[in-house]
Amino acid sequence: MTAVGIRCDAGAITGVGHLVRCVALAEELLARDVEVRFLGDLGGVEWATAQLTRRGLPCDPPPAGPDDLVATAGRLGLDALVIDSYTLPPAHSVAVRESGRTVLAIVDGDFRGQTADIYVDQNLDSVITTPGVLGLAGLDYALLRSAVRQLRPLAPPAHGAARTPKVVAFFGGTDAYRAAPQVAALLAATAVPFDAVVIGATAELRAELSAIPAGPHGRFEVIAPTDDLPKLLAGADLAVSASGTSTWELLCLGLPAALVWVVDNQILGYERMMARGYAAGLGQLGHFGPDAVTTLRTLLTDPELRTSLAAKGWAAVDGHGTARVCDALLGLVKARSPR
Numbered sequence: 001m002t003a004v005g006i007r008c009d010a011g012a013i014t015g016v017g018h019l020v021r022c023v024a025l026a027e028e029l030l031a032r033d034v035e036v037r038f039l040g041d042l043g044g045v046e047w048a049t050a051q052l053t054r055r056g057l058p059c060d061p062p063p064a065g066p067d068d069l070v071a072t073a074g075r076l077g078l079d080a081l082v083i084d085s086y087t088l089p090p091a092h093s094v095a096v097r098e099s100g101r102t103v104l105a106i107v108d109g110d111f112r113g114q115t116a117d118i119y120v121d122q123n124l125d126s127v128i129t130t131p132g133v134l135g136l137a138g139l140d141y142a143l144l145r146s147a148v149r150q151l152r153p154l155a156p157p158a159h160g161a162a163r164t165p166k167v168v169a170f171f172g173g174t175d176a177y178r179a180a181p182q183v184a185a186l187l188a189a190t191a192v193p194f195d196a197v198v199i200g201a202t203a204e205l206r207a208e209l210s211a212i213p214a215g216p217h218g219r220f221e222v223i224a225p226t227d228d229l230p231k232l233l234a235g236a237d238l239a240v241s242a243s244g245t246s247t248w249e250l251l252c253l254g255l256p257a258a259l260v261w262v263v264d265n266q267i268l269g270y271e272r273m274m275a276r277g278y279a280a281g282l283g284q285l286g287h288f289g290p291d292a293v294t295t296l297r298t299l300l301t302d303p304e305l306r307t308s309l310a311a312k313g314w315a316a317v318d319g320h321g322t323a324r325v326c327d328a329l330l331g332l333v334k335a336r337s338p339r
Helices: 017-031 045-056 066-076 091-098 179-189 203-210 229-236 248-251 264-276 290-301 303-316 321-336
Strands: 003-008 033-041 080-084 102-106 116-120 134-137 166-169 196-200 217-224 238-242 257-261 278-284
Touching: 003 017, 003 066, 017 033, 017 045, 017 102, 017 196, 017 321, 066 091, 066 116, 080 091, 080 203, 080 321, 091 102, 102 179, 102 264, 116 321, 134 278, 166 179, 166 229, 179 196, 179 203, 179 217, 179 290, 196 264, 203 217, 238 248, 238 290, 248 257, 248 303, 257 264, 257 290, 264 278, 290 303
Parallel strands: 003 033, 003 080, 080 102, 102 116, 116 134, 166 196, 166 238, 196 217, 238 257, 257 278
Antiparallel strands: none
Protein backbone atom coordinates (compact mmCIF):
# COMPACT_ATOMS: atom_id res chain seq x y z
CA MET A 1 0.00 0.00 0.00
CA THR A 2 1.23 3.49 -0.85
CA ALA A 3 1.84 5.68 2.20
CA VAL A 4 1.88 9.48 2.23
CA GLY A 5 2.90 11.75 5.08
CA ILE A 6 1.56 15.26 5.50
CA ARG A 7 3.71 17.80 7.33
CA CYS A 8 1.63 20.77 8.44
CA ASP A 9 0.76 22.64 11.62
CA ALA A 10 -2.14 24.62 13.07
CA GLY A 11 -2.42 27.03 15.97
CA ALA A 12 -4.25 29.88 17.63
CA ILE A 13 -2.28 32.48 15.67
CA THR A 14 -1.35 30.57 12.51
CA GLY A 15 -4.93 29.38 12.10
CA VAL A 16 -6.20 26.17 10.53
CA GLY A 17 -6.10 26.98 6.81
CA HIS A 18 -3.07 24.80 6.09
CA LEU A 19 -4.65 21.90 7.95
CA VAL A 20 -8.03 22.21 6.22
CA ARG A 21 -6.61 21.97 2.71
CA CYS A 22 -4.34 19.10 3.75
CA VAL A 23 -7.35 17.29 5.23
CA ALA A 24 -9.08 17.70 1.87
CA LEU A 25 -6.11 16.06 0.16
CA ALA A 26 -6.01 13.32 2.81
CA GLU A 27 -9.69 12.49 2.24
CA GLU A 28 -9.05 11.90 -1.46
CA LEU A 29 -5.95 9.81 -0.75
CA LEU A 30 -7.86 7.64 1.73
CA ALA A 31 -10.58 7.11 -0.87
CA ARG A 32 -7.87 5.68 -3.13
CA ASP A 33 -6.65 3.23 -0.46
CA VAL A 34 -3.56 5.26 0.37
CA GLU A 35 -2.30 5.24 3.94
CA VAL A 36 -2.07 8.82 5.26
CA ARG A 37 -0.28 10.06 8.36
CA PHE A 38 0.01 13.63 9.60
CA LEU A 39 3.19 14.97 11.17
CA GLY A 40 2.58 18.24 12.93
CA ASP A 41 1.76 20.41 15.90
CA LEU A 42 -1.93 21.36 16.09
CA GLY A 43 -1.32 23.97 18.78
CA GLY A 44 -3.93 22.60 21.16
CA VAL A 45 -6.77 23.76 18.88
CA GLU A 46 -9.54 21.28 19.69
CA TRP A 47 -11.38 21.80 16.41
CA ALA A 48 -8.21 21.03 14.45
CA THR A 49 -7.53 17.86 16.41
CA ALA A 50 -11.12 16.74 15.89
CA GLN A 51 -10.76 17.01 12.11
CA LEU A 52 -8.12 14.29 12.14
CA THR A 53 -9.69 12.14 14.85
CA ARG A 54 -13.07 12.10 13.12
CA ARG A 55 -11.49 10.85 9.90
CA GLY A 56 -9.26 8.29 11.56
CA LEU A 57 -6.11 10.18 10.53
CA PRO A 58 -3.17 9.58 12.89
CA CYS A 59 -0.94 12.51 13.80
CA ASP A 60 2.62 12.20 15.08
CA PRO A 61 4.58 15.05 16.67
CA PRO A 62 6.63 17.07 14.17
CA PRO A 63 10.18 15.72 13.76
CA ALA A 64 12.73 18.13 15.19
CA GLY A 65 15.11 18.37 12.25
CA PRO A 66 15.75 17.18 8.69
CA ASP A 67 17.46 13.95 9.76
CA ASP A 68 14.63 13.19 12.18
CA LEU A 69 12.08 13.79 9.41
CA VAL A 70 13.86 11.37 7.08
CA ALA A 71 14.14 8.80 9.86
CA THR A 72 10.42 9.17 10.63
CA ALA A 73 9.56 8.79 6.95
CA GLY A 74 11.57 5.59 6.87
CA ARG A 75 10.04 4.22 10.07
CA LEU A 76 6.52 4.90 8.76
CA GLY A 77 7.29 3.54 5.31
CA LEU A 78 6.33 6.77 3.58
CA ASP A 79 6.56 6.91 -0.20
CA ALA A 80 5.88 10.64 -0.39
CA LEU A 81 5.63 13.70 1.81
CA VAL A 82 3.27 16.66 1.47
CA ILE A 83 4.54 19.90 3.01
CA ASP A 84 2.26 22.85 3.76
CA SER A 85 4.05 25.33 6.00
CA TYR A 86 5.21 28.93 6.05
CA THR A 87 7.79 28.24 8.76
CA LEU A 88 9.34 24.81 8.10
CA PRO A 89 13.06 25.21 7.33
CA PRO A 90 13.77 24.30 3.67
CA ALA A 91 16.43 21.81 4.75
CA HIS A 92 13.59 19.44 5.67
CA SER A 93 12.23 19.17 2.13
CA VAL A 94 15.76 18.91 0.72
CA ALA A 95 16.56 15.98 3.01
CA VAL A 96 13.36 14.11 2.18
CA ARG A 97 13.92 14.47 -1.57
CA GLU A 98 17.51 13.31 -1.20
CA SER A 99 16.19 10.20 0.54
CA GLY A 100 14.44 9.29 -2.72
CA ARG A 101 10.91 10.16 -1.66
CA THR A 102 8.53 12.31 -3.67
CA VAL A 103 7.82 15.73 -2.15
CA LEU A 104 4.76 17.84 -2.88
CA ALA A 105 4.75 21.38 -1.53
CA ILE A 106 1.53 23.38 -1.17
CA VAL A 107 2.46 27.04 -1.54
CA ASP A 108 0.88 30.47 -1.76
CA GLY A 109 2.96 32.33 -4.31
CA ASP A 110 6.25 32.32 -2.41
CA PHE A 111 7.92 28.88 -2.28
CA ARG A 112 9.69 29.98 0.94
CA GLY A 113 12.74 28.01 -0.11
CA GLN A 114 11.00 24.63 -0.14
CA THR A 115 12.31 22.09 -2.63
CA ALA A 116 9.74 19.78 -4.21
CA ASP A 117 8.93 17.56 -7.17
CA ILE A 118 5.42 19.00 -7.35
CA TYR A 119 4.31 22.48 -6.33
CA VAL A 120 0.63 23.24 -5.82
CA ASP A 121 -0.50 26.86 -5.72
CA GLN A 122 -4.29 26.83 -5.65
CA ASN A 123 -4.63 30.60 -5.65
CA LEU A 124 -6.47 32.59 -8.29
CA ASP A 125 -4.29 33.47 -11.32
CA SER A 126 -1.21 31.83 -9.79
CA VAL A 127 1.59 30.71 -12.12
CA ILE A 128 4.47 28.28 -11.54
CA THR A 129 7.32 28.47 -14.05
CA THR A 130 10.13 26.68 -12.18
CA PRO A 131 11.90 24.35 -14.63
CA GLY A 132 12.26 20.66 -13.89
CA VAL A 133 9.27 20.39 -11.56
CA LEU A 134 5.55 19.84 -11.98
CA GLY A 135 3.62 23.03 -11.24
CA LEU A 136 -0.10 22.80 -10.55
CA ALA A 137 -1.34 26.37 -10.41
CA GLY A 138 -4.70 28.08 -10.26
CA LEU A 139 -8.23 27.34 -9.15
CA ASP A 140 -8.31 24.06 -11.11
CA TYR A 141 -6.24 22.71 -8.21
CA ALA A 142 -8.24 24.13 -5.30
CA LEU A 143 -8.17 21.62 -2.44
CA LEU A 144 -11.73 21.29 -1.16
CA ARG A 145 -13.12 19.01 1.51
CA SER A 146 -15.62 16.34 0.48
CA ALA A 147 -18.28 17.96 2.70
CA VAL A 148 -18.10 21.01 0.43
CA ARG A 149 -17.82 19.19 -2.90
CA GLN A 150 -20.87 17.08 -2.14
CA LEU A 151 -22.97 20.21 -1.63
CA ARG A 152 -21.98 21.91 -4.88
CA PRO A 153 -25.22 22.73 -6.75
CA LEU A 154 -25.74 21.51 -10.31
CA ALA A 155 -26.19 25.11 -11.40
CA PRO A 156 -25.38 28.47 -9.79
CA PRO A 157 -28.13 29.57 -7.40
CA ALA A 158 -30.55 32.29 -8.46
CA HIS A 159 -31.49 34.77 -5.73
CA GLY A 160 -34.89 36.35 -5.23
CA ALA A 161 -36.35 38.95 -2.93
CA ALA A 162 -38.91 36.65 -1.30
CA ARG A 163 -37.04 36.01 1.95
CA THR A 164 -34.85 37.80 4.43
CA PRO A 165 -31.24 37.17 3.33
CA LYS A 166 -29.48 34.47 5.30
CA VAL A 167 -25.88 35.37 6.14
CA VAL A 168 -23.02 33.26 7.49
CA ALA A 169 -20.02 35.15 8.92
CA PHE A 170 -16.94 33.13 9.83
CA PHE A 171 -13.21 33.67 10.16
CA GLY A 172 -11.48 30.33 10.45
CA GLY A 173 -11.14 28.00 13.35
CA THR A 174 -9.38 30.51 15.61
CA ASP A 175 -10.22 34.07 14.43
CA ALA A 176 -6.94 35.21 15.95
CA TYR A 177 -7.49 38.83 14.87
CA ARG A 178 -11.06 39.09 16.24
CA ALA A 179 -12.73 39.78 12.91
CA ALA A 180 -16.18 38.42 13.81
CA PRO A 181 -17.21 41.23 16.20
CA GLN A 182 -16.09 43.91 13.72
CA VAL A 183 -18.05 42.35 10.88
CA ALA A 184 -21.12 41.84 13.08
CA ALA A 185 -21.05 45.57 13.82
CA LEU A 186 -20.91 46.31 10.08
CA LEU A 187 -23.92 44.10 9.45
CA ALA A 188 -25.88 45.81 12.20
CA ALA A 189 -24.99 49.21 10.75
CA THR A 190 -26.69 48.34 7.45
CA ALA A 191 -30.07 48.73 9.21
CA VAL A 192 -31.72 46.39 6.68
CA PRO A 193 -33.22 42.93 7.25
CA PHE A 194 -30.87 39.97 7.57
CA ASP A 195 -30.74 36.69 9.44
CA ALA A 196 -27.10 35.99 10.31
CA VAL A 197 -25.23 33.07 11.83
CA VAL A 198 -21.94 34.38 13.22
CA ILE A 199 -19.28 31.91 14.26
CA GLY A 200 -17.29 32.84 17.34
CA ALA A 201 -14.07 30.85 17.54
CA THR A 202 -13.73 31.15 21.33
CA ALA A 203 -16.06 31.49 24.30
CA GLU A 204 -14.75 35.03 24.80
CA LEU A 205 -15.60 36.00 21.23
CA ARG A 206 -19.04 34.42 21.50
CA ALA A 207 -19.76 36.43 24.62
CA GLU A 208 -18.66 39.62 22.88
CA LEU A 209 -20.77 38.82 19.81
CA SER A 210 -23.84 38.08 21.89
CA ALA A 211 -23.68 41.63 23.29
CA ILE A 212 -23.77 43.28 19.84
CA PRO A 213 -27.27 44.48 18.87
CA ALA A 214 -28.31 43.36 15.39
CA GLY A 215 -30.02 46.61 14.47
CA PRO A 216 -33.70 47.31 13.90
CA HIS A 217 -34.29 44.58 11.30
CA GLY A 218 -31.44 42.10 11.80
CA ARG A 219 -30.94 38.94 13.79
CA PHE A 220 -27.75 37.31 15.04
CA GLU A 221 -27.30 33.70 16.04
CA VAL A 222 -23.86 33.18 17.59
CA ILE A 223 -22.43 29.66 17.49
CA ALA A 224 -19.14 27.86 18.09
CA PRO A 225 -17.04 26.43 15.21
CA THR A 226 -18.94 23.54 13.68
CA ASP A 227 -18.45 20.75 11.18
CA ASP A 228 -21.87 21.72 9.82
CA LEU A 229 -20.39 24.90 8.32
CA PRO A 230 -20.60 23.60 4.71
CA LYS A 231 -24.33 22.91 5.19
CA LEU A 232 -24.84 26.37 6.67
CA LEU A 233 -23.05 27.90 3.70
CA ALA A 234 -25.03 25.86 1.18
CA GLY A 235 -28.26 27.25 2.63
CA ALA A 236 -27.11 30.87 2.86
CA ASP A 237 -27.57 33.88 0.57
CA LEU A 238 -24.33 35.62 1.54
CA ALA A 239 -21.07 34.76 3.29
CA VAL A 240 -18.77 37.23 5.01
CA SER A 241 -15.27 35.86 5.51
CA ALA A 242 -11.54 36.45 5.26
CA SER A 243 -9.88 36.28 1.87
CA GLY A 244 -8.12 33.01 2.67
CA THR A 245 -8.34 29.34 1.76
CA SER A 246 -12.07 29.15 2.52
CA THR A 247 -12.74 31.52 -0.40
CA TRP A 248 -12.48 28.66 -2.88
CA GLU A 249 -15.15 26.73 -0.98
CA LEU A 250 -17.51 29.69 -1.29
CA LEU A 251 -16.90 29.92 -5.03
CA CYS A 252 -17.44 26.19 -5.52
CA LEU A 253 -20.81 26.45 -3.74
CA GLY A 254 -21.83 29.47 -5.80
CA LEU A 255 -22.26 31.49 -2.62
CA PRO A 256 -21.93 35.28 -2.97
CA ALA A 257 -19.29 36.60 -0.60
CA ALA A 258 -18.10 39.82 1.00
CA LEU A 259 -14.40 39.42 1.76
CA VAL A 260 -12.03 41.01 4.24
CA TRP A 261 -8.26 40.87 4.12
CA VAL A 262 -7.01 40.13 7.61
CA VAL A 263 -3.26 39.51 7.23
CA ASP A 264 -0.75 40.64 4.62
CA ASN A 265 -0.51 37.30 2.82
CA GLN A 266 -4.20 37.68 1.88
CA ILE A 267 -3.80 41.00 0.05
CA LEU A 268 -2.84 39.55 -3.34
CA GLY A 269 -5.71 37.05 -3.35
CA TYR A 270 -8.12 39.75 -2.22
CA GLU A 271 -7.07 42.08 -5.02
CA ARG A 272 -7.31 39.35 -7.64
CA MET A 273 -10.79 38.40 -6.45
CA MET A 274 -11.91 42.02 -6.73
CA ALA A 275 -10.34 42.39 -10.18
CA ARG A 276 -12.18 39.33 -11.45
CA GLY A 277 -15.46 40.36 -9.85
CA TYR A 278 -15.79 37.04 -8.03
CA ALA A 279 -16.73 38.67 -4.71
CA ALA A 280 -17.41 42.02 -3.08
CA GLY A 281 -14.72 43.63 -0.94
CA LEU A 282 -15.00 45.21 2.49
CA GLY A 283 -11.34 46.19 2.76
CA GLN A 284 -8.76 45.64 5.50
CA LEU A 285 -9.76 44.42 8.92
CA GLY A 286 -9.54 47.23 11.44
CA HIS A 287 -9.65 49.90 8.73
CA PHE A 288 -13.22 49.67 7.48
CA GLY A 289 -14.70 52.86 6.06
CA PRO A 290 -18.28 53.86 5.25
CA ASP A 291 -18.02 51.99 1.94
CA ALA A 292 -17.95 48.67 3.82
CA VAL A 293 -21.42 49.25 5.27
CA THR A 294 -22.69 50.45 1.89
CA THR A 295 -21.32 47.32 0.20
CA LEU A 296 -23.00 45.02 2.70
CA ARG A 297 -26.28 46.92 2.47
CA THR A 298 -26.23 46.59 -1.34
CA LEU A 299 -25.52 42.87 -1.17
CA LEU A 300 -28.34 42.34 1.30
CA THR A 301 -30.89 44.30 -0.74
CA ASP A 302 -29.89 43.43 -4.33
CA PRO A 303 -30.69 39.80 -5.23
CA GLU A 304 -29.60 40.36 -8.84
CA LEU A 305 -26.11 41.30 -7.67
CA ARG A 306 -25.95 38.18 -5.52
CA THR A 307 -27.10 36.06 -8.47
CA SER A 308 -24.36 37.53 -10.65
CA LEU A 309 -21.66 36.86 -8.04
CA ALA A 310 -22.98 33.31 -7.56
CA ALA A 311 -22.70 32.55 -11.27
CA LYS A 312 -19.14 33.88 -11.57
CA GLY A 313 -17.91 32.03 -8.50
CA TRP A 314 -19.62 28.74 -9.36
CA ALA A 315 -18.00 28.74 -12.81
CA ALA A 316 -14.54 29.47 -11.40
CA VAL A 317 -14.14 26.43 -9.11
CA ASP A 318 -15.47 23.08 -10.32
CA GLY A 319 -14.63 21.04 -7.21
CA HIS A 320 -12.28 18.57 -8.93
CA GLY A 321 -8.99 20.13 -7.82
CA THR A 322 -8.32 17.63 -5.05
CA ALA A 323 -8.63 14.73 -7.48
CA ARG A 324 -6.29 16.42 -9.96
CA VAL A 325 -3.62 16.93 -7.31
CA CYS A 326 -3.92 13.31 -6.15
CA ASP A 327 -3.64 12.10 -9.74
CA ALA A 328 -0.37 13.99 -10.12
CA LEU A 329 1.11 12.89 -6.78
CA LEU A 330 0.24 9.22 -7.07
CA GLY A 331 1.22 9.17 -10.72
CA LEU A 332 4.73 10.37 -9.85
CA VAL A 333 5.02 7.96 -6.90
CA LYS A 334 4.01 5.06 -9.13
CA ALA A 335 6.43 6.10 -11.88
CA ARG A 336 9.29 6.05 -9.37
CA SER A 337 8.41 2.80 -7.62
CA PRO A 338 10.42 -0.35 -8.40
CA ARG A 339 8.77 -2.50 -11.03
